[in-house]
Ligand SMILES: Nc1nc2c(c(=O)[nH]1)N[C@H]1C(S)=C(S)[C@@H](COP(=O)(O)O)O[C@H]1N2
């Protein structure tokens with residue numbers, strides 16, 4: 206092993222210690238104050254829109270894991286460089302660690318859970334990294350390349366004499382022992398860093414609001430949802446109601462905010478005559494209704510699955526807004542999450558009579574933490590990024606001309622009603638079928654306008670009307686099926702929907718940015 210390789214590995218091991226120890230300290234100071242999630246969070250907030258879109262399209266709901274792994278890999282490369290530098294000049298090595306600490310501390314300060322001690326995890330981690338790097342480099346000093354290695358004690362005043370060690374043969378057993386010893390030391394360092402780091406993460410994850418959530422007793426609704434008619438579900442198609450554990454999750458939070466309902470408040474202010482502040486107790490006392498609403502993400506590609514349908518329990522937001530009494534001209538309702546994320550919905554849309562909810566329940570449970578516990582917005586007909594604020598703590602009446610919410614400067618439209626779309630769930634793209642009757646099925650959605658017609662086209666044939674399944678309201682997606690007389694060969698199936706306003710889904714393909722994908726979903730099927 207070359208000295209520089211040993212020094213580089215020593216750098217990486219020191220970084221592992223810094224990150225691991227910082228995770229442990231962050232148990233006390235807040236999970237986002239550790240350098241890895243802090244830097245990751247800054248990256249999330251600052252990457253250009255197209256890069257974020259790329260992340261979502263490649264990694265989907267795993268984009269956060271990909272980001273943390275990516276940040277860790279970059280840090281490892283940097284630390285390797287610091288190690289190599291440090292063996293030449295200890296001062297430069299120290300400077301490298303100080304730079305790491307400065308970046309970590311700066312990033313931690315910007316996180317929503319940053320308290321006065323947000324700097325502590327990085328600083329403690331970096332201080333230990335200095336010690337670990339020094340010790341490892343001293344050990345690595347005995348690792349030299351075979352060519353460069355001069356038998357210890359060979360020269361005048363050789364150190365072998367000072368140490369009283371017998372001069373080993375070149376490449377002999379003592380050399381191998383040195384290397385083994387160093388590698389063992391590295392292993393122990395990495396192992397300890399991992400134990401401390403993952404242990405800290407584990408401890409941190411136990412300090413969640415799960416217990417508070419378990420204690421929540423949801424109020425009975427003043428009005429229950431209309432009963433589900435039979436036949437909402439087409440066999441082989443996505444479940445009509447998405448279970449909470451399978452419900453898609455999209456947000457900018459690397460670690461979902463842990464909001465204690467005991468201290469939670471919602472402030473309704475800005476351009477209103479009558480500002481309101483609600484506690485959790487007060488919110489639960491408001492009249493609640495239950496509604497099925499299908500949520501959709503603007504990043505959903507044609508044929509994609511960033512869409513889900515749930516039974517929400519919440520209080521109608523239009524009643525709260527009416528109490529707050531917006532001033533004329535307040536055309537935007539800005540919603541702000543505890544982590545600073547914002548979205549803006551048209552005031553007119555929230556007050557036009559649709560069941561826009563300040564929701565506390567999802568499919569019969571309190572909101573899962575990932576989906577906004579204790580409270581979030583759900584608005585039928587608007588994409589999530591302009592309406593569905595999770596972990597909501599503020600509603601500010603404003604003007605579109607005066608305020609751009611989170612995604613707007615990143616290249617997305619201020620306003621974004623959900624586009625009429627449809628998807629084929631069965632057969633899957635590339636599936637094989639036997640000739641004869643093949644059931645084609647899927648979902649179609651145009652929230653708040655409703656779905657009036659779905660048509661299927663085989664190859665370049667005429668569009669044929671599919672059978673619509675029952676639905677509970679115009680605010681959810683609608684399943685459909687079509688009995689296809691399949692003939693042998695390779696076929697392409699396409700689908701298009703017509704909404705309650707009579708408009709047929711456009712064939713023009715558009716990518717998600719700036720206001721939602723469009724085009725017809727197609728699958729190809731091999732019929733034998
Ligand atoms: N606080 C917060 N709320 C948020 C977001 C976010 O990043 N932060 N993302 C929005 C987006 S883009 C969508 S599509 C929906 C997704 O809600 P879900 O994760 O419950 O499916 O949440 C919205 N609410």
Ligand SMILES: [Mo]
Pocket residue numbers: 455501502503504589590
């Ligand atoms: Mo989204």
